[in-house]
Amino acid sequence: MKNDERLNLDSDRTWVLSSLEHDQLANAKKQPIARRNLKGPELFVLWALRVYVLFMMTVVGYQVWIAAH
Amino acid sequence: MNPFSTPAENEVVITHEDVDRAHDRSRVATARARRGFSSKARLLWLLVGPGVLVMLGENDGPSMLSYAATGARFGIGFFIPFVALTFCMAIVVQEMTVRLGAATHRGHAELIFDRFGPFWGWFSMIDLGIGNFLTLITEFIAIRAGLGFFGVPPWAAVLLALVVLYAALMSHRYWTWERLTLAAAVFNLVFIPVALMTHPHWHAVGHAFITWQPLPGFNKDTLLIVLADIGATVTPWMLFFQQSATVDKGMTTKDIHFGRIDTVLGAALATAAAIATILATAPLFAHQMTADNFQAAEFAQALEPIIGRFGASLFALGMVEAGIVAAITISTSSAYAFGEVAHKPHSLNLPMGEGKSFYAVLTLCAVAAAAIVLIPGLPLVYVVLVVNVVAVLAMPPALVFLFMLVNDKEIMGDLVSPVWANVLSTAVVFVLTAAGVLFGISIIAPNIFAALGGK
Numbered sequence: 001m002k003n004d005e006r007l008n009l010d011s012d013r014t015w016v017l018s019s020l021e022h023d024q025l026a027n028a029k030k031q032p033i034a035r036r037n038l039k040g041p042e043l044f045v046l047w048a049l050r051v052y053v054l055f056m057m058t059v060v061g062y063q064v065w066i067a068a069h
Numbered sequence: 070m071n072p073f074s075t076p077a078e079n080e081v082v083i084t085h086e087d088v089d090r091a092h093d094r095s096r097v098a099t100a101r102a103r104r105g106f107s108s109k110a111r112l113l114w115l116l117v118g119p120g121v122l123v124m125l126g127e128n129d130g131p132s133m134l135s136y137a138a139t140g141a142r143f144g145i146g147f148f149i150p151f152v153a154l155t156f157c158m159a160i161v162v163q164e165m166t167v168r169l170g171a172a173t174h175r176g177h178a179e180l181i182f183d184r185f186g187p188f189w190g191w192f193s194m195i196d197l198g199i200g201n202f203l204t205l206i207t208e209f210i211a212i213r214a215g216l217g218f219f220g221v222p223p224w225a226a227v228l229l230a231l232v233v234l235y236a237a238l239m240s241h242r243y244w245t246w247e248r249l250t251l252a253a254a255v256f257n258l259v260f261i262p263v264a265l266m267t268h269p270h271w272h273a274v275g276h277a278f279i280t281w282q283p284l285p286g287f288n289k290d291t292l293l294i295v296l297a298d299i300g301a302t303v304t305p306w307m308l309f310f311q312q313s314a315t316v317d318k319g320m321t322t323k324d325i326h327f328g329r330i331d332t333v334l335g336a337a338l339a340t341a342a343a344i345a346t347i348l349a350t351a352p353l354f355a356h357q358m359t360a361d362n363f364q365a366a367e368f369a370q371a372l373e374p375i376i377g378r379f380g381a382s383l384f385a386l387g388m389v390e391a392g393i394v395a396a397i398t399i400s401t402s403s404a405y406a407f408g409e410v411a412h413k414p415h416s417l418n419l420p421m422g423e424g425k426s427f428y429a430v431l432t433l434c435a436v437a438a439a440a441i442v443l444i445p446g447l448p449l450v451y452v453v454l455v456v457n458v459v460a461v462l463a464m465p466p467a468l469v470f471l472f473m474l475v476n477d478k479e480i481m482g483d484l485v486s487p488v489w490a491n492v493l494s495t496a497v498v499f500v501l502t503a504a505g506v507l508f509g510i511s512i513i514a515p516n517i518f519a520a521l522g523g524k
Contacts, residue, residue, distance in 0.1 A: 016083050019091035019098065021321055024174050026084045030412070033175065033183040033480065034072035042473065046185070049466050053192070056462040063455050 119314035124335030129395030130211020140350035167328035170315030179409035205438035215388035313405035404431035461505035
């Protein structure tokens, strides 16, 4: 296994960069992807999901309440 | 607009994780450059993994118990082709995660966080984390019950499972972890020899596949089993796990074809194991044995007079394997999701020092779930029920985000779903969502379904 010191060699850098796609590198993946610009139908879906989440929390809360009693 | 921003080449820092992944990709590139059948076979060998693991991982303790109960209650008939159909639906959904992972090199939780904002990112992670933790408890219940068949005390059973889980992690290498887990997962097929020992009525099996008959009586219990089977076919951890594993494996858009083969292969193996389990317990139906409240080891005990001690032992070992493999994959999916949302390093290629939070989440989830199973007097049956409710209710948000992401032209480019695939996946998402909601309603208000002419 190569250690971090050896990773700094140009030959290793070249080999790794030629083996991986640029956005596969761990460092590149630290960059966040831009936020999506949501339009009408997508906003509606997300609001529907919020309502669903409330339903879901009610169901799970009810289950926990039943268990506690 | 390109939503990805990457540093300039001269600013790139190469990490240990990159070197490990580059090794894997070099082997794939070498195999791809060669011609001939053996090179294609080697390429397939190098690229299978996430799909087989996710499908055989889904054949977990509770699922195998559910298939065993199906065989014991309904025998050979409608549920044989029905189970195969549910895995076809799983293929449609899981294929989308392969494309997403290969095209974006990001995990599912990370994409939700970045594209839809922190609220949905954290919601998905917490939702997944709770569901996964409860499911992990059920896996350790299966392991405990399965090893209990051999007289292994509960503390030793869960300790053994934790040792296996930790041993797979010790290499700090995705490739090694994947191969070790695959080797364990293939043991899921142990239900096939068990089924053969029962001398199944092959004519009835063929008849069931062609005609979907005999149909079970239509009543509340049957409906609940149908809904539970559909709802349990694709669970949230599967989406998160396969996409994250595809990314960790380093798969690219060139590998999508093999990713699909991997997914179909996994589904075929999982279907074979699931149907074998139904066939294995079908003799209990023929002997009019009531198996409504059977646990994992009790099925093995009930089968012993029919298939002997060896066959019953294989059945119990199959339950143990199902629990262990699911515990490994589910705890890994939690660790991936946490790292993706918290922006901490998350890869099985990370050395322990660089991936402290990743390995800590993975280990803590498994150890805590194992410890809970050992609490005396814990209402384990109730835990299993809550797990089912949480799992099916958590599916609709996960499926909606999956569908929106896979049709996101900005991140997917030309790999967005074609119209025919969208029609198919919309139908599957609708069926899975409806089944999940109906199942949830049936749990909180069982009397609603009593009007369907049943008990």
